Amino acid sequence: xxxxxxxxxxxxxxxxxxxxxxxxxxxxxxxxxxxxxxxxxxxxxxxxxxxxxxxxxxxxxxxxxxxxxxxxxxxxxxxxxxxxxxxxxxxxxxxxxxxxxxxxxxxxxxxxxxxxxxxxxxxxxxxxxxxxxxxxxxxxxxxxxxxxxxxxxxxxxxxxxxxxxxxxxxxxxxxxxxxxxxxxxxxxxxxxxxxxxxxxxxxxxxxxxxxxxxxxxxxxxxxxxxxxxxxxxxxxxxxxxxxxxxxxxxxxxxxxxxxxxxxxxxxxxxxxxxxxxxxxxxxxxxxxxxxxxxxxxxxxxxxxxxxxxxxxxxxxxxxxxxxxxxxxxxxxxxxxxxxxxxxxxxxxxxxxxxxxxxxxxxxxxxxxxxxxxxxxxxxxxxxxxxxxxxxxxxxxxxxxxxxxxxxxxxxxxxxxxxxxxxxxxxxxxxxxxxxxxxxxxxxxxxxxxxxxxxxxxxxxxxxxxxxxxxxxxxxxxxxxxxxxxxxxxxxxxxxxxxxxxxxxxxxxxxxxxxxxxxxxxxxxxxxxxxxxxxxxxxxxxxxxxxxxxxxxxxxxxxxxxxxxxxxxxxxxxxxxxxxxxxxxxxxxxxxxxxxxxxxxxxxxxxxxxxxxxxxxxxxxxxxxxxxxxxxxxxxxxxxxxxxxxxxxxxxxxxxxxxxxxxxxxxxxxxxxxxxxxxxxxxxxxxxxxxxxxxxxxxxxxxxxxxxxxxxxxxxxxxxxxxxxxxxxxxxxxxxxxxxxxxxxxxxxxxxxxxxxxxxxxxxxxxxxxxxxxxxxxxxxxxxxxxxxxxxxxxxxxxxxxxxxxxxxxxxxxxxxxxxxxxxxxxxxxxxxxxxxxxxxxxxxxxxxxxxxxxxxxxxxxxxxxxxxxxxxxxxxxxxxxxxxxxxxxxxxxxxxxxxx
Numbered sequence: 001x002x003x004x005x006x007x008x009x010x011x012x013x014x015x016x017x018x019x020x021x022x023x024x025x026x027x028x029x030x031x032x033x034x035x036x037x038x039x040x041x042x043x044x045x046x047x048x049x050x051x052x053x054x055x056x057x058x059x060x061x062x063x064x065x066x067x068x069x070x071x072x073x074x075x076x077x078x079x080x081x082x083x084x085x086x087x088x089x090x091x092x093x094x095x096x097x098x099x100x101x102x103x104x105x106x107x108x109x110x111x112x113x114x115x116x117x118x119x120x121x122x123x124x125x126x127x128x129x130x131x132x133x134x135x136x137x138x139x140x141x142x143x144x145x146x147x148x149x150x151x152x153x154x155x156x157x158x159x160x161x162x163x164x165x166x167x168x169x170x171x172x173x174x175x176x177x178x179x180x181x182x183x184x185x186x187x188x189x190x191x192x193x194x195x196x197x198x199x200x201x202x203x204x205x206x207x208x209x210x211x212x213x214x215x216x217x218x219x220x221x222x223x224x225x226x227x228x229x230x231x232x233x234x235x236x237x238x239x240x241x242x243x244x245x246x247x248x249x250x251x252x253x254x255x256x257x258x259x260x261x262x263x264x265x266x267x268x269x270x271x272x273x274x275x276x277x278x279x280x281x282x283x284x285x286x287x288x289x290x291x292x293x294x295x296x297x298x299x300x301x302x303x304x305x306x307x308x309x310x311x312x313x314x315x316x317x318x319x320x321x322x323x324x325x326x327x328x329x330x331x332x333x334x335x336x337x338x339x340x341x342x343x344x345x346x347x348x349x350x351x352x353x354x355x356x357x358x359x360x361x362x363x364x365x366x367x368x369x370x371x372x373x374x375x376x377x378x379x380x381x382x383x384x385x386x387x388x389x390x391x392x393x394x395x396x397x398x399x400x401x402x403x404x405x406x407x408x409x410x411x412x413x414x415x416x417x418x419x420x421x422x423x424x425x426x427x428x429x430x431x432x433x434x435x436x437x438x439x440x441x442x443x444x445x446x447x448x449x450x451x452x453x454x455x456x457x458x459x460x461x462x463x464x465x466x467x468x469x470x471x472x473x474x475x476x477x478x479x480x481x482x483x484x485x486x487x488x489x490x491x492x493x494x495x496x497x498x499x500x501x502x503x504x505x506x507x508x509x510x511x512x513x514x515x516x517x518x519x520x521x522x523x524x525x526x527x528x529x530x531x532x533x534x535x536x537x538x539x540x541x542x543x544x545x546x547x548x549x550x551x552x553x554x555x556x557x558x559x560x561x562x563x564x565x566x567x568x569x570x571x572x573x574x575x576x577x578x579x580x581x582x583x584x585x586x587x588x589x590x591x592x593x594x595x596x597x598x599x600x601x602x603x604x605x606x607x608x609x610x611x612x613x614x615x616x617x618x619x620x621x622x623x624x625x626x627x628x629x630x631x632x633x634x635x636x637x638x639x640x641x642x643x644x645x646x647x648x649x650x651x652x653x654x655x656x657x658x659x660x661x662x663x664x665x666x667x668x669x670x671x672x673x674x675x676x677x678x679x680x681x682x683x684x685x686x687x688x689x690x691x692x693x694x695x696x697x698x699x700x701x702x703x704x705x706x707x708x709x710x711x712x713x714x715x716x717x718x719x720x721x722x723x724x725x726x727x728x729x730x731x732x733x734x735x736x737x738x739x740x741x742x743x744x745x746x747x748x749x750x751x752x753x754x755x756x757x758x759x760x761x762x763x764x765x766x767x768x769x770x771x772x773x774x775x776x777x778x779x780x781x782x783x784x785x786x787x788x789x790x791x792x793x794x795x796x797x798x799x800x801x802x803x804x805x806x807x808x809x810x811x812x813x814x815x816x817x818x819x820x821x822x823x824x825x826x827x828x829x830x831x832x833x834x835x836x837x838x839x840x841x842x843x844x845x846x847x848x849x850x851x852x853x854x855x856x857x858x859x860x861x862x863x864x865x866x867x868x869x870x871x872x873x874x875x876x877x878x879x880x881x882x883x884x885x886x887x888x889x890x891x892x893x894x895x896x897x898x899x900x
Contacts, residue, residue: 025052026112026125027849033534034349038193039133039231041345043102046594048093049112049125050849051870057890058870060090062115066124067096071109074127081108086115092848092871093594093823104139105278107131107191116870133231133345134195140276140343143290146335147272148177148297151255157266158224162562165258165265172258174270176300178322179247180329183289185240188282192238197229197343198273200252200307201435206237207244208324214350215469216437219503219539220253220515221344222559223268225546228346238279245289246323247273250435251305253561260309261414263512264562272338296332298322302435307513310417311433315424316390348536349472351502356383357466359443362450363406368458370445371406374466377441377783377797379499379509381467382419383432386448388459390425394447398440400510400783400796408444412793414511428462437469439499439509439797441782471501473531474845479808481840485766489773490808496784496799497527504543504559508786508795514557515543518576518628519800521583522746526805528591529815529844537588541597544581545604552611554578554604556625574624575651576743581608582655586662592847593823598662609659609675612652619685621648627704629787629801630741631771636787636794639741641702646690647743653682654712686714696722703730704744710751724755736763737770738788746803753811756880758832761811765804766835773804813842813853818875823847827874829866831855848872864896 028050031037051060064086066079073080082100092114096102108131111124134140155172157165194211196204197218204211211232218228249271251257256265277289298319304312321327360375377400386394396419399408410417417438421431443464451460479490500506504515505523520540527533540558547558556564556577564571582605585597615621622645625638632640639647656679663672690698690705696719699705706727709715715723727748731737740748752760768774771788779790786798809815814831817824824846831840831853839856849869856863862882868874870891878884882898 023054024058024114024116024120024122026050026114026122027052029110029112029125029128031110031128031130033532036129038131038233039195039229039345040130041133041135043100043132043135044096044098045130046093046095046596047110047112048847050092051114051122053116053870053891056892059117059890060092060114060871061117061119062086062088063092063094063112065094065110065112067100067108067110069106069108071127071129074109074111077124090871093592102132104132104135105193105195131193131231134229134276134343140195140274141288141290142292143274143276144292144337145272145274145340146179146291146295146297147270147338148175148299148335149270150336150338151267151270155267156269158268159560160256160264160266160562162264162564162566164262169258169265172267173304174251174255174257176251176302176305177249177271177297178300178319179273179295179297179335180322180327180332181245181289181295182325183243183245183277185238185243185279187285188240189235189238189279190282191233191280192235193278194232194234194275195229195278196232196247196273196275197227198247198249199223199227199268199271199340200254201250202273203248203434204232205246205323206234207239208321209237211237213352215353216252216351216435216502218346219348219351220559221543222547222561223254223341225341226344227341229274229343230346230350234277242325244323244325244327245277247275248300248302248434249273250302250311252307252435253559256308257304257306259304260306260416260418261511262306262308263414263514266562269338272340274340274343293334293337295335296329297335298329298332304420305435307436308414308417309436310419310438311436312418312420313431313433314422315429315431316422318424344542347539347542348503349474351469352472353467354470354472354498355468357468359464365406367455368447368449370448370450371402371408372443372445372464374441374443375782376495377439377499377781378466378468378495379437379439379502379797380469381433381437382443383430383465383467384421384461385428385430385463386421386423386459386461387428387451388423388425388448390423392423392425392447392459394421394423394445394459395419397444397446398438399442399444400440401792402442408442412511413439413508413795417510423459432467437509440466468498469502470498471503471531471536473501473533473536475530476532477529477809477842477844479813479842481812482838483766485768485774485777486808486837488777489765489804492773492777492781493526493784493799493802493805494530495782496797496802497523497530499783499797500799501531504540507800508798510797511795515559516557516800517554517578517580518556518742521580521587522743523799523802523805524584524587525810526802529806529809532845534588534592534594537584537597541585541601541604545601548581548604548607551614552607554581554608570623570625575612575621575648576624576626578608579651579655581605582658586658589665590817590822591824593825595665598666602662602666605659605662609655612655616652619649619682620645620689621652624648627740627744628742630702630704630744631739631788636741636789641700641739642704642744643690643699646699646705647708649682649686649690650708650712650714653679653686653714656682657712683714687716691719695726697726698723701726701730702739703727703748704740706730707740707744707748707751711747711754724751727751728757728760731760731764735770736760736767738764738772742800745801746806749803749807749811753807753832756832758807758811758834761807762834762837809842809844812837812840813855814877815842815844815851815853824851825872827851827868827872828877829853829874830877831864831879833857833862833879846872860900862898865894866896867893
C-alpha cells in the first residue's frame, strides 16, 4: 500500500511538472508600443503583447482582449468597452475597431489572454492601461496660450536665419517667464491629469515639486506648424485644499537670441505656455483648470537661455516659494494671451537624466580656474553643489576636447557655450541648467575652487557632476564578443548614438543639434538593435509629413528650422537624405509587421518620388551630397571618390523598388505595376551610364561605387560575382583600408555580409593603425567621431559613420529574418565567425520577444546557443566550414555543437 502511494505521488508530481512545462503566459502588454502610456492621440490604438511558454514550438492560435473604462470590471473578466471574444489568429498586434466609442482625455484598462496551437489557454495578462490625449482644439476646454509678453510680428524671424543673423538685430534678450496659479481641491480625487505645452521648453511644478522626470519637454517640431503637448499623471501631487501650480519656460529652438554661439538665429515668438488640468473626483464629477488670464507671471531667475549658447541663472532673482502655497503674487503681472501652433501629442519616449558622471581627474590651471575630466564624451549638462558668498559668480564651459594648453576647446563645436550661476550665499546651493545642453567630456570651471582648496576667497565646489541626458527609449539589445576592440567599438558607436538621441536624431549634441535625415535610415537598423524606437518612428514620420514642401521635397534636416540653400542647395535637397521618407517606414514595417507607418505615409512617399521625377533627366538624377565624408586625399566633406549622380540615381531606383513593395502590401496593384516599370527603366539607365562592361565596375570603382549597386540589386545576376570581386579587390589592394563615407559604408558592410564575406569586414575593422573605429579609439575617442581620422577640428561626437553596429548583430551573431518575413515571425540565424574571435553573443528584443544568439569556438567545435520567442520560428545556418545542413526550429532554447 505504501508503494502504491509512492506511485500515485510520483504520477501526481509528474503531472504537476508537465503542467508547469506547458505553462503559457502573456507578458509585456503595451499600447502603442509603450507600457501604460498617457496622452495617446488616436481612437484606434495598437495593442501588443508577448507570450511566455515552457514548451518549445509554441505558436499563438487565438486571443481574447477585454477593454474597459472601469478597472474593477476587469477583475471579474468583464468589459464595457470591448470584448473581442475568442479570435482565431497568430497576430499579437491588434488595432481597436473603429466602432468602439473611445473618448479623449479618458483612461482605459485592458488585458489579453491567448491560446496556443494545442488548445492550451493562458490566464489573462496583468491589467494594463492607456489614457487618451486631446484630439481637437475643443478638447482643451478653452485653455489659451499665455505669455509674459508678446513678440511683435515685425520681430518674428521664420525660417530661422543660418548663422548669426543680421547685425542690426542685436542681442535681442528676452524675459524667461514664471507662471503660477492657485487652485483649490475640496473633494476626494480619483485621478488628476495635466496636458501641457511650453515653448521652447517647460518645467512644471506642483506645490514646489517638479512634475515628472523629463528634460527638454516638449520635443522639437517645426513650430510654425506644430508643437507637442505632454501629458502627466499628477494624482499623487494634488492634495485637498489649496494647491500651487507653477511653470518655468526656456527658449529652446523657439527663440534663439543674438548672443554667444548659434548655428542659426531667429524667433517664432516669445516663450509661451498652454495647459489643461483635468481633476476627476471620486463622486464622478470633474473640474478643468486651464491656462487663461487668471494666471500671474514674473521674470525667472534664468536670465539667459539659448539652445546653442547655454544658460545663466541668478539665484538672487529667485522668488522664494513662488510655486508653493501661501506665496503672495500681488506684485506679479497678469499674463497676456496669445496664439500658438497646432497641438499634437508628444510621441516617443521623453528625454531624461540617464546617467551621472563624476570626475576621474581634475587639474588646476590657475587660482579659481579648474578643468574636470569626466572620462566620457556625452550629451548633457553640468550639476554643481557650491558654497560661497552672495553675488559670487561661477562660469562653466563644457568641451569634448582640450586645447594644447589644457583649457576647454569649443572652437569646433560652437563657442562660446557657457553656464553661469550667481550665488545667493545661502548655505550649500545646488544647480543645474534646465533648458540647454551640450556634448562634452570636460568641464572648465571659472570662479570657484574645490572645497579642499586653500584659496578661500573663491566659492567652494562641494560636488560637480556631468548629467547625461538622452531619450529614455527602452534598451532593446546587447552585444559582446571575445574581441576587446569590437566591444570598445560597439561602445564607441553607442555613445555617439546615446548623445544624439533626444526628440530627434541629431548629428551632434553641440554645434548643430540638427536632424539630418540620412542617419535615420542608414543607422535605423543599428539603432533598433539597441533601443526600442517604434513609437519614436511615428514622431519622425509625422515630422516629415509636416515638413514636406508643396512640391514634394523632403528637406535634408527635419525639423527644418533653417533652410540650407547654400552650396547649390545640396544641403537642403539630396536624394540620399530625403529618401528617408520612403526607406524608413519600410524598414520599420519589416521590423514590426505594423502596416500603419505605410498607410499613414504612403501619400508622403508618393509625393517625394514625384518630386524626384521632376528632377529626372532620362531616369538619372544628378544632384545631392553623394558619399559625404568619404576618405579621400582632401579634407572630408563633399564626396571625393564617388560620382554624385551614382548614389542619387541608385537611391532613385531603390525608392521606386520599395514603393512597389509598399504598394503590394497595401493592395495597390496598379501602383505596384507602375513603380515596377519605373524601377526597371531607372535600372537600365543607371547601368548604361555607370556600369563599365569591360572592367565590370561601377562609376569610379570606389568602394561605394560598387557596394551600393550590389546591395540595391542594380547589378545584373551575371555580373554580380565580378562586381563583388572588384569591391573586395579594392579593399585588399588598399591594405584592407576603408574609403567609403556616410552614405556608402553601410552598403559596403551589407554587400559583404550578404555575400558571406564577413572576413573582409573583420579585416577592415580589426585594426587601429589606419582611419576607422580602432584608429579613433587609439586617438582617445570615447564616442564615435565625425571623421574616420578623428580630426580635432570637426565634431568628436557624431553617429553617422556607425554602420558597423548593425553588423555586430546581423553578421557576426547572425540575427535576421527570412526573405518576406516581417515582425520576426520567420527568423534566420546565420552567425559568421571571423578572424581570431572565439565567441560572440547578441540579444535582440523583437516584437514577439527576446531573440538570443551565443556562439563559441572551442578547438574544432562550434557551439551555438539560441533562444527563439514564442510565436516565431527560425532556421539555423551554420558556418560553411562546419558543413552542416540548416536546421529548422520553433520557439524555445536550443544548443548545438558541431565539429569541422
